[in-house]
Amino acid sequence: MTIHAPTSRRPLDEAATDRPTPEPPRPSLRSRGQVLTPYLLLLVPTALVVLALGYPMIRQLVMSFQEFGFAQQFGQPPEWVGLDNYTAILSDPYFWVVTLRTLVFTAGAAGTTMVIGVALAVLMQRVAPAARTAVQIALVFAWATPVIAAVAIWKLMTDHRNGVVNDVLVGFGLTEFEGFDWLDGGAATFMLIGATVVIWASTPLVALSVFAALAQVDESMVEAAQLDGASLGRTVWSVLLPNIRPVLVLLGILQVIWDLRVFAQIYSLQQGAGSTEETNLLGTYIYHTGIGGGNYGVASALAMVMLLLLVALTWRYIRRLGKQGDLS
Amino acid sequence: MSAANSIMRPRTARGRTTLNAVAVAVALVWVFPIYWMINTSLQPTSTVRVEGPAPVPLEFTPEAYLGVLADQSFWTALSMSLRVSLLAVAVALVSATLAAVALSRFRFRGRASAVVAVLVIQMIPAEALFISQFRMLSDWGLVNTVLGLSLLYVGTVMPFIVWMLKGFVDGVPADLEESAMTDGCTRFGAFARVTLPLLGPGLVSTGVFAFLVSWNEFTLALVILSSGGRVTLPVWLQGFQEGISGTDWAGVMAGSTLIAVPVLILFSIVQRRMARGMVSGAVKG
Known part of the structure; x- marks a missing residue:
């Protein structure tokens, strides 16, 4: 399906027909492969993943139970402190503020991305090929734009002095946006810009994947629904979407994961936009605590809490993956 | 379509x-x-x-543009980005192909768990690990090095490209290899002469994908290349915006364009295959 083997390139078939072999016993790949081969093949990739992700994960768990600050960076052995880091975090009201803010941000950004993405996919299905291509090209460009470049563009567009967003709003008669400072004017408008950058960049994946999935839905079902007099909205909601549920679930999960851990966009917007205290999400909070503040123990505990939050939100999906056992 | x-x-x-x-x-x-x-x-x-x-x-x-191109730090960052990305792609692609062949062509004890592990690991965000990744590389003296950052990128892209490549290997009928083996090829010979050429387009797309992830990545680059002037392009662009005398937006946008254009071109080529691969994977799963 995904590979288009050109028909001209079939040396094997020709070679096989030249030779009049009297039907040799075809050795099955499975029986001939030594038992060890797959494990040997997996050795290097597994080692690399363990080195880059597995070991840090364990190390982080250990560090979250230790006092690990500047002294430890200069060689002092870390001290075991049990659950101290966790109690420090959980009893800090600021942690709850940041967590709540992160959850609201995630729900808002992921939800909006999914809704706009599905809407654009349905729209692409219904328009002329030229219009569809225009949408596809625009989406692919937004998707591909490197994240820091994207943030820079949006920063320029929402600049309080010369930003085009304010110009347009003022042009529509909303004069209160003259010189309005989106990034330094409080957490709400800052988050709005952050979410806009995220949604702009992540909607394309949803729209294009859903569009590809919709193309595989059996037309006769849509036809039947329309014959029964179902409206467009009804057809989409009760016929199309249930048919592509696996894709929607996967995309939704990915959005939640990506938005909950968001870092680059928020960090980049924070530079030169006043206090980070008001605009931190979990990702930047971990960064400022650990890399910025040198408090690796507490930062590790924070990161573990973020991982737990992720697992809690995606648990049902992961369990289903596990249950499916042998996939394809 | x-x-x-x-x-x-x-x-x-x-x-x-x-x-x-x-x-x-x-x-x-x-x-x-x-x-x-x-x-x-x-x-x-x-x-x-x-x-x-x-x-x-x-x-x-x-x-x-002339201003950016005359800036030595842009060229340093470009060379850093190229070295980190190319090293990560080379290592990731070779080892992911091994894993994809193992998962696609062999039935072995633990295979199902390995497939699930690939999918689950794929969901671990770098943002939840960078603290200990930084400490680890710092202990090994690999902070501020191409090798250290590339290693983390290999780990980051590996699960997804194993998954992508597995799909491509699945698409090449095992029968082809079997008949080559009937004709006297060794197992490895059959793979190298039959499957590998047919995997070409898949390897290119997967490689481009891994390259783009490394080229665009910001978080780990910021953390690992923490000191000294040798940063990758995204970190350079971030620093460029933080000029003391107000942001030179024309310059920042020229820099952004220079970083984004190769990406836009490469990405337009492979995205169709990626969106489709994702769908077929999810539907089949």
């Missing part, structure tokens, strides 16, 4: 026109930021700084 449900099309001519207009409007809104980037990058630095960018670059000038 083009077989969109024709029944879903609006029936009246006016309905069609309206929808087409909406689609074109959406396309324009979505592409506008990219237009604005290029537009700003082509205007004189001083005008942009004082009045903001004009809607179209009437005062066309390559000044901002």
